[in-house]
Amino acid sequence: MKRYFKYKIIGLTLLIASFVSCNTADQDVESIVEVNNSYPVVNFTTNFTGNTASEGDTIEYHMSLNKPINKDLTFSAYIISGTADASDIEVVTGTIIAYETETNVSVIFTQDWLADDSETIEIEFGLASLGEKYLVHPSTTNPVLNLTISNFVPDLLTITCDWEKDVIINSNEVYHEDYTFIEHASANMDFDIFVFDEADNKVASAETGSCPEVIEISGADLPNGTYNVYSFLYANDFAHWNTDNEPETINHIDVPFTCNFSEQGVFNDIAVKQSPDQVTNTSALDYDNDGVVDLRAVATFTVTEGVVNVLNIDGTGLGGGKMIPSHKIQRK
Numbered sequence: 001m002k003r004y005f006k007y008k009i010i011g012l013t014l015l016i017a018s019f020v021s022c023n024t025a026d027q028d029v030e031s032i033v034e035v036n037n038s039y040p041v042v043n044f045t046t047n048f049t050g051n052t053a054s055e056g057d058t059i060e061y062h063m064s065l066n067k068p069i070n071k072d073l074t075f076s077a078y079i080i081s082g083t084a085d086a087s088d089i090e091v092v093t094g095t096i097i098a099y100e101t102e103t104n105v106s107v108i109f110t111q112d113w114l115a116d117d118s119e120t121i122e123i124e125f126g127l128a129s130l131g132e133k134y135l136v137h138p139s140t141t142n143p144v145l146n147l148t149i150s151n152f153v154p155d156l157l158t159i160t161c162d163w164e165k166d167v168i169i170n171s172n173e174v175y176h177e178d179y180t181f182i183e184h185a186s187a188n189m190d191f192d193i194f195v196f197d198e199a200d201n202k203v204a205s206a207e208t209g210s211c212p213e214v215i216e217i218s219g220a221d222l223p224n225g226t227y228n229v230y231s232f233l234y235a236n237d238f239a240h241w242n243t244d245n246e247p248e249t250i251n252h253i254d255v256p257f258t259c260n261f262s263e264q265g266v267f268n269d270i271a272v273k274q275s276p277d278q279v280t281n282t283s284a285l286d287y288d289n290d291g292v293v294d295l296r297a298v299a300t301f302t303v304t305e306g307v308v309n310v311l312n313i314d315g316t317g318l319g320g321g322k323m324i325p326s327h328k329i330q331r332k
Contacts, residue, residue: 039137040065042073044125046143055152055265056111061125061143063094065101071135072097074128075105082121084149089121093128111152114268119149153265155219157308159229160260161193161298162186162212165253167238167282172247185255185282186211188237193298194230203227207234222303229299231257231274236286252283259299261310267320272299275313 043066048059063075074095079086088110094103105125126142127133165185173179192207193215203221206213215229241250257274261267278296285292300311301320308320 037137039135040067040069041137042127042140044143048145051146052148052150053109054150055109058106058108059145060104060106063096063103063105063125065096065136068099068101069135070098071132073103073132073135075103075126076128077105077107077123077125080122080124080144082119082147084119084121088119088149089123109149111264114151114265118151120147121149122146151265153263156264157217157219157222158262158264159193159195159215159217159299160212160262161191161206161215161229161231162258162260163189163191163231163255164211165255167253168251169241169245170249170251172249183238183250185238189233189255189280189282190235190286190288191257191280192232192234194232194295196228196230198225198227209234219306222306222308224304226300226302228297229259229301230295231280231298232296233280233284233286233292233294235288236282236284238282239285239289250282252281254279254281257296257298261299261301261308261320263308263320270310270318270320272310272312272318274298 043064044061045064046059046061053059061075061077065073072095074093076093077089077091079089090108090110092106092108094105096103107123122144124142124144127136163185167183167185167188168180169183171179171181190209191211191213193205193213194202195204195215195217197203204215204217206215237244238250238252241248254276256276256279259272259274261270261272275297278298280294280296284294287293300315302309302311310318310320312318
């Protein structure tokens with residue numbers, strides 16, 4: 001009896017294994033998901049045409065479904081290839097929320113200050129995740145753009161003038177005679193900056209009371225010629241410090257200027273130091289209190305057929321570049 005029962009168990013086991021094996025084989029050949037016309041199709045539209053863009057431009061795509069679904073769909077844009085990278089674009093994603101049918105995705109080309117060459121980029125617009133791609137019909141085709149990105153050149157010369165300097169103040173306290181502290185020229189000396197042409201006509205100025213002072217000049221305002229940058233001491237707390245802040249006394253020093261020249265997309269940060277014979281001392285009388293008109297030469301540059309050349313204090317050229325109109329994106 002025991003032996004006969006053992007054979008019956010083995011036979012039953014083989015029968016079950018055979019049934020499971022056959023059932024598994026049937027499942028392997030069946031389709032898990034069958035795509036049909038109930039899946040929505042994504043349509044992509046844009047007003048952009050052409051194959052070039054400029055830094056600062058924006059390309060927008062509109063995504064729409066031919067029918068809503070009960071899931072959110074998030075769209076984005078991706079770099080496939082090219083010399084540009086993620087730092088050259090900003091992507092604004094868009095989501096078609098459940099039971100809705102439309103959204104937009106934008107690509108903004110970064111408007112940087114680098115004087116670089118044109119770059120290439122291949123961008124694809126489409127769904128953000130692999131899982132969401134299976135929620136739309138496979139006939140959906142993502143648009144791909146092959147573009148050349150041109151450098152942004154705004155035809156604008158920027159001159160940034162700085163006079164930051166530490167100034168030592170003696171406290172002369174009764175019990176701490178040797179105690180000193182620092183004041184800053186940038187906070188206590190208010191300079192205005194002016195640019196004059198060869199005929200002493202004012203071309204531009206910066207009179208904000210801030211340090212640094214920044215001047216921006218359009219290339220259209222710079223015909224051929226030589227231009228001089230001057231500082232003008234409008235207010236100076238240090239000139240009367242010993243009287244106004246008794247018993248404190250100031251260690252008067254020279255406060256030289258540094259001017260940085262730049263043209264976005266053309267050249268960056270050409271620095272010019274002020275000539276030592278033109279610097280202003282912390283003891284200098286100011287216009288605000290004493291009515292003294294004191295223009296001091298800070299820097300010089302020339303313009304020849306739109307090409308800016310910054311000069312050193314000895315008159316030698318430090319370089320520069322050409323101010324040219326910016327490239328405009330092609331649109332319908």
